[in-house]
Amino acid sequence: MLLEYENLLALANRQHRRGPMVDASVSATAVNASCGDECTVWLKIVDGAIVDVSYEAKGCVISRASAAAIADAAIGPIGRIGPMSGKDTRVLLGVAVSPLRERCLTTPLKALQDAISKL
Amino acid sequence: MKAFLKNNQSKSDFDFHTQFPGLRRDVAYLDNAATTQMHQSAIDAMHAYIAGGRSNVGRGLYPMAEETMRRYDAGRSTVANFAGVDAGRCIFTKSVTEGLNAIAFGLRERLQPGDEILVSAFEHHANLLSWRRIAKERGAMVKTMPMTPSFTLDLDRAKAMMSDRTKIVAVTMMSNVLGTVLPIPDLADAAHCVGALIVVDAAQAAAHLPIDVVDLGADALVFGSHKCYGPAGIAATILSLDLIDSMEPMIVGGGMVDRVTADGATWRQGIEKFEGGSPNVEGAIGFAAALDSIAFPNQGLRSRLVTDLKSISGVTVFDPPGAVGIVSFTVDGMHPHDVADMLGQRGVCVRAGNHCAAPLVEKLSSTGTLRASLAMYNDERDIEALVSNLKEIVKKAKA
Numbered sequence A: 001m002l003l004e005y006e007n008l009l010a011l012a013n014r015q016h017r018r019g020p021m022v023d024a025s026v027s028a029t030a031v032n033a034s035c036g037d038e039c040t041v042w043l044k045i046v047d048g049a050i051v052d053v054s055y056e057a058k059g060c061v062i063s064r065a066s067a068a069a070i071a072d073a074a075i076g077p078i079g080r081i082g083p084m085s086g087k088d089t090r091v092l093l094g095v096a097v098s099p100l101r102e103r104c105l106t107t108p109l110k111a112l113q114d115a116i117s118k119l
Numbered sequence B: 001m002k003a004f005l006k007n008n009q010s011k012s013d014f015d016f017h018t019q020f021p022g023l024r025r026d027v028a029y030l031d032n033a034a035t036t037q038m039h040q041s042a043i044d045a046m047h048a049y050i051a052g053g054r055s056n057v058g059r060g061l062y063p064m065a066e067e068t069m070r071r072y073d074a075g076r077s078t079v080a081n082f083a084g085v086d087a088g089r090c091i092f093t094k095s096v097t098e099g100l101n102a103i104a105f106g107l108r109e110r111l112q113p114g115d116e117i118l119v120s121a122f123e124h125h126a127n128l129l130s131w132r133r134i135a136k137e138r139g140a141m142v143k144t145m146p147m148t149p150s151f152t153l154d155l156d157r158a159k160a161m162m163s164d165r166t167k168i169v170a171v172t173m174m175s176n177v178l179g180t181v182l183p184i185p186d187l188a189d190a191a192h193c194v195g196a197l198i199v200v201d202a203a204q205a206a207a208h209l210p211i212d213v214v215d216l217g218a219d220a221l222v223f224g225s226h227k228c229y230g231p232a233g234i235a236a237t238i239l240s241l242d243l244i245d246s247m248e249p250m251i252v253g254g255g256m257v258d259r260v261t262a263d264g265a266t267w268r269q270g271i272e273k274f275e276g277g278s279p280n281v282e283g284a285i286g287f288a289a290a291l292d293s294i295a296f297p298n299q300g301l302r303s304r305l306v307t308d309l310k311s312i313s314g315v316t317v318f319d320p321p322g323a324v325g326i327v328s329f330t331v332d333g334m335h336p337h338d339v340a341d342m343l344g345q346r347g348v349c350v351r352a353g354n355h356c357a358a359p360l361v362e363k364l365s366s367t368g369t370l371r372a373s374l375a376m377y378n379d380e381r382d383i384e385a386l387v388s389n390l391k392e393i394v395k396k397a398k399a
């Protein structure tokens, strides 16, 4: 657990896919008031599939690492996004978090799902 | 406190691990402002009562019920005496939060549109939301007595805010975030000068400072058991005799009524009016036993903690003059929840976030603070565990 947690730092600090996307099809922001986490995702959609993703995340390591992992995993048909749950996020990151921090993990997923629901 | 002085022993003579069986040797427990570990004497007292045969109080006429009544009353006396009053002024509630809500409810009819309730910048949500709600209901206003740049109460400005519109001053005695001690006697004098009542939240103070209600000048004061080495689920609300007579009870039902007719009811007199429902007898017994054994944490330990934390580069410590028992700090570039999580994995228990005092904590840091809080059983080893692990975490994060 200890090592896994500290490994998240690299993912949380990764620059890949960071920042607003000028030609995005849709974007959405989700917040987690308990940690002050905030995540915005931008998606480019072509023929029912997410072909590009970018994001901005601030807050704790878990939420920022989760944002990076979610951004990578989002590429593909949009139908996959709706059914995703906190469990998928845990699998993506390979960590178990305490129940109190579940919201940190799922805030980026919520931003992604909110963006899809705007389409 | 008495148990320690009676035996003429210094704190270091005790093995706190036998006094507090919940203390684990592999853990540095520094989240005492949330809840303390329970004192063995509280566990023993509750066990003796429960295992010896329990009953309800104020209802049965058989000897066992009389014995329960005697224990419950004795518990109330001990708790009341701890706050410098006699049992006739001490009401048991389930928590400090419930006690503060009961006081706000009981005082609401005294408020008229345009009246003011003053709270401080240091309030826990329990002593803020309860007042905001009745203010809204009555057309009154809640105003905040401000903090100085060194994180103490700005007493001059607080006094200047008091006027004949002020009806209630509701204030914490000790900040659960910063350890700041508020000048209750001065506030009480100022409140009484304008004809206002002063309600004191002593949830944190009770484990760190003497809380003599008469010396403090409080009209109402609330403190709980679980932050004072006793069981959860019980707290004491101390009221002036005038408030006991005049306040409406928040909870109605069995145990607090005098007469119930087909379409009405009258309340009992005195404190019984405020204790509707079957009371937490074992809680009262445990609470009293814990208070009989309480000692205040070593003040030198807080200074040591502050000095050691300040020595770590990238750590900001909030250290108000005169503060006791609690230290808030932040780590540059790191979210407090992450740091607390990593410390937890290393056996160091601290709290992170807004500590149920969001308006205050937002002034200190946008993401919350880390908080280490001391109890009578903490020693240098706990401080060392926190500081050495924090150093390591900060070093790794920078790498």
Ligand SMILES: Cc1ncc(COP(=O)(O)O)c(C=O)c1O
Pocket (backbone or CB within 6 Å): B033, B034, B095, B096, B097, B098, B124, B126, B127, B172, B174, B175, B176, B201, B203, B204, B224, B356
């Ligand atoms: C200053 C202060 N007031 C009130 C409370 C509420 O106490 P309880 O949760 O026991 O009702 C706390 C507990 O954290 C506190 O620190």
